[in-house]
Amino acid sequence: MATVELKSIRKTYTSEEIIKGVDLSIESKEFVVFVGPSGCGKSTLLRMIAGLEDISSGDLLIDGRRVNDLAPAERGLAMVFQSYALYPHMNVYQNMEFGLKLAKTPEAERREKIMAVARTLQLENYLKHKPGQLSGGQRQRVAIGRAIVRNPKVFLFDEPLSNLDASLRGQMRVELATLHRRLGATTIYVTHDQIEAMTMADKIVVLQKGIVEQVGSPLELYDCPRNLFVAKFIGSPPMNFLPGTVIAASEEQARVRLASGQEIVVVAGGAQGLIGAAVTLGVRPEHVRLGHAVENRGSGQVELVEYLGSAAHLHVRMQDGALLVIQTEGGVRVHADDAVTFSFPAERCHLFNSEGVALHRRSSGRMAA
Amino acid sequence: MAGQRARGKSLVIAAVGWVVAIWIFFPIFWMFLTSFKGEAGAIATPPRLFFVPTLESYHEVFQRANYWRVTFNTLGVSIGATVVALLFSIPAAYAMAFLPGKRTRGTLLWMLSTRMLPPVGVLVPIYLIARNTHLLDTVTGLALVDMFTNMPITVWMLYTFFREIPVPILEAGRMDGANRWQEITRVLLPLATPGIASTALLSMILCWNEAFWSLNLTSSNAAPLAAFIASFSSPEGLFFGKLSAASTLAVAPILAFGWISQKQLVRGLTFGAVK
Numbered sequence: 091m092a093t094v095e096l097k098s099i100r101k102t103y104t105s106e107e108i109i110k111g112v113d114l115s116i117e118s119k120e121f122v123v124f125v126g127p128s129g130c131g132k133s134t135l136l137r138m139i140a141g142l143e144d145i146s147s148g149d150l151l152i153d154g155r156r157v158n159d160l161a162p163a164e165r166g167l168a169m170v171f172q173s174y175a176l177y178p179h180m181n182v183y184q185n186m187e188f189g190l191k192l193a194k195t196p197e198a199e200r201r202e203k204i205m206a207v208a209r210t211l212q213l214e215n216y217l218k219h220k221p222g223q224l225s226g227g228q229r230q231r232v233a234i235g236r237a238i239v240r241n242p243k244v245f246l247f248d249e250p251l252s253n254l255d256a257s258l259r260g261q262m263r264v265e266l267a268t269l270h271r272r273l274g275a276t277t278i279y280v281t282h283d284q285i286e287a288m289t290m291a292d293k294i295v296v297l298q299k300g301i302v303e304q305v306g307s308p309l310e311l312y313d314c315p316r317n318l319f320v321a322k323f324i325g326s327p328p329m330n331f332l333p334g335t336v337i338a339a340s341e342e343q344a345r346v347r348l349a350s351g352q353e354i355v356v357v358a359g360g361a362q363g364l365i366g367a368a369v370t371l372g373v374r375p376e377h378v379r380l381g382h383a384v385e386n387r388g389s390g391q392v393e394l395v396e397y398l399g400s401a402a403h404l405h406v407r408m409q410d411g412a413l414l415v416i417q418t419e420g421g422v423r424v425h426a427d428d429a430v431t432f433s434f435p436a437e438r439c440h441l442f443n444s445e446g447v448a449l450h451r452r453s454s455g456r457m458a459a
Numbered sequence: 460m461a462g463q464r465a466r467g468k469s470l471v472i473a474a475v476g477w478v479v480a481i482w483i484f485f486p487i488f489w490m491f492l493t494s495f496k497g498e499a500g501a502i503a504t505p506p507r508l509f510f511v512p513t514l515e516s517y518h519e520v521f522q523r524a525n526y527w528r529v530t531f532n533t534l535g536v537s538i539g540a541t542v543v544a545l546l547f548s549i550p551a552a553y554a555m556a557f558l559p560g561k562r563t564r565g566t567l568l569w570m571l572s573t574r575m576l577p578p579v580g581v582l583v584p585i586y587l588i589a590r591n592t593h594l595l596d597t598v599t600g601l602a603l604v605d606m607f608t609n610m611p612i613t614v615w616m617l618y619t620f621f622r623e624i625p626v627p628i629l630e631a632g633r634m635d636g637a638n639r640w641q642e643i644t645r646v647l648l649p650l651a652t653p654g655i656a657s658t659a660l661l662s663m664i665l666c667w668n669e670a671f672w673s674l675n676l677t678s679s680n681a682a683p684l685a686a687f688i689a690s691f692s693s694p695e696g697l698f699f700g701k702l703s704a705a706s707t708l709a710v711a712p713i714l715a716f717g718w719i720s721q722k723q724l725v726r727g728l729t730f731g732a733v734k
């Protein structure tokens with residue numbers, strides 16, 4: 091359908107630079123998710139693409155055409171707002187009809203399109219209702235319907251599900267993903283919910299303070315975060331970080347001594363220059379293995395067990411006082427104050443230098459477990 | 460217990476409300492009574508609450524002045540000034556509410572500050588301007604002056620109402636392809652109708668009751684109701700019967716208008732507070 095390209099896009103409000111040079115290219119039909127902490131500029135970037143906010147410098151290309159100076163509607167985009175932003179004085183039908191009317195679509199065609207969209211979104215029985223008479227989920231559907239009825243080249247979503255309760259959010263997430271598969275429209279989606287990001291995205295863009303920290307598929311970000319920030323941000327519960335020192339290194343591996351004195355072998359290239367340097371070892375809770383092992387061992391005392399049903403989170407205090415979260419299957423029989431031993435699989439550990447940049451790992455996608 | 464105390468409290472509040480209401484309404488009530496007493500009854504001491512009503516004062520008022528023409532002038536001034544004021548105030552308030560600049564706040568305050576001047580301070584220049592543009596004693600001239608003096612208030616009111624409109628709704632309109640004009644007429648104005656209605660109402664009432672400029676810029680042709688009342692107070696001493704009759708005739712339409720639209724007015728004036 092349409093490609094979107096951002097070339098060193100910047101945004102400056104009166105004095106502050108909010109978006110500091112973003113380069114990004116989005117393929118046709120791709121589902122791209124912007125994630126990042128609150129205030130990092132996700133909405134601003136999306137609104138610049140939408141045309142609701144001026145672009146201070148840089149180029150925005152849609153289908154290869156520079157659209158910086160085009161009005162929102164001329165860019166061929168549709169946006170779904172967090173607050174739904176339905177027209178309160180119009181009923182559901184009129185809400186969806188408004189854009190078509192402005193585009194001078196003939197009456198019969200309008201009706202046909204709206205009825206088709208209403209069918210897809212199960213809104214047929216609500217066409218005469220005003221937004222005030224609808225539930226949150228229904229309003230959200232109307233907002234989505236209003237966007238798709240115009241058959242835009244690109245869909246923009248700004249945290250569309252954040253006003254819904256958890257179960258409805260899960261349901262809408264599936265509906266949106268299905269809809270995207272069916273329509274095949276290029277989609278840019280802003281969220282700070284990383285489950286939404288991981289489950290829906292073809293490509294995730296992690297932003298921090300107006301800078302792109304990393305772009306990649308959900309699994310790429312999960313397996314090979316480029317720096318500490320991305321490593322912390324992607325994954326739930328978050329990755330464990332343990333300070334240590336490199337004591338030996340080869341092309342492909344590094345041996346790290348943790349504060350507790352344990353030595354851990356990590357698959358990480360390019361650490362030869364870092365012998366003696368302080369580093370951070372990262373390991374995800376779901377990758378720590380409970381039980382005895384020959385290599386990369388550790389031990390500690392359980393402080394707290396959180397049973398989630400399908401899984402359990404053990405909060406373990408290591409000998410040096412560091413806290414480690416371990417995720418195990420839900421049926422594990424471990425209690426608070428138990429002593430446990432565990433191991434860190436070398437190929438699942440991440441190593442970050444003192445600047446927080448990840449040391450190069452084999453980038454072959456998923457690694458053998 | 461708690462329920463009783465609450466009921467007692469609301470009784471007290473109701474009583475205070477009635478006292479204030481009667482206090483405010485009494486002069487109007489007395490004027491209304493006096494207008495039916497005839498000239499002799501009007502000045503009787505002690506004033507009588509019960510008397511035989513007569514339409515004598517009304518007959519004389521209708522004989523001596525052209526009530527319908529004066530009412531027509533007032534309507535012309537009020538409606539004209541209100542419509543034109545809204546035509547200018549809506550775009551101004553839109554710009555201030557949705558496209559604010561560094562000086563927007565200052566401009567708003569400055570506009571309002573012009574209302575704090577005593578009008579007599581600009582009487583001479585405005586009189587001269589009106590004379591030189593041949594607008595003296597015309598409905599247009601008075602409407603123009605009323606419009607300019609009320610615009611700070613209408614802009615302020617509309618500005619506050621517009622600020623209550625969620626911006627994303629307007630942005631959604633823009634995404635749907637609305638240009639500025641369509642955004643205002645098809646999204647903003649329908650949403651702001653209560654606010655616009657109460658702004659218009661207030662402007663109407665202010666114009667209707669305006670006396671200073673009415674007395675100074677009009678004489679016979681364009682005299683509105685304020686001048687009509689005044690014409691019964693000055694020349695031949697005080698005739699309270701006729702004065703009351705004239706005043707009753709002058710305030711009756713706007714009072715009725717206010718009564719009919721009070722729901723709208725209250726809703727508009729408390730718009731932000733209640734949602």
Ligand SMILES: Nc1ncnc2c1ncn2[C@@H]1O[C@H](COP(=O)(O)OP(=O)(O)OP(=O)(O)O)[C@@H](O)[C@H]1O
Binds near residue numbers: 129
């Ligand atoms: N009109 C504005 N004038 C000045 N600064 C602004 C303006 N709009 C946004 N900002 C600033 O830009 C930064 C980014 O805002 P933005 O809304 O894009 O964040 P976000 O990533 O969407 O956050 P959230 O997750 O909370 O929605 C914030 O620091 C904000 O204060």
Ligand SMILES: [Mg+2]
Binds near residue numbers: 133134
């Ligand atoms: Mg945001």
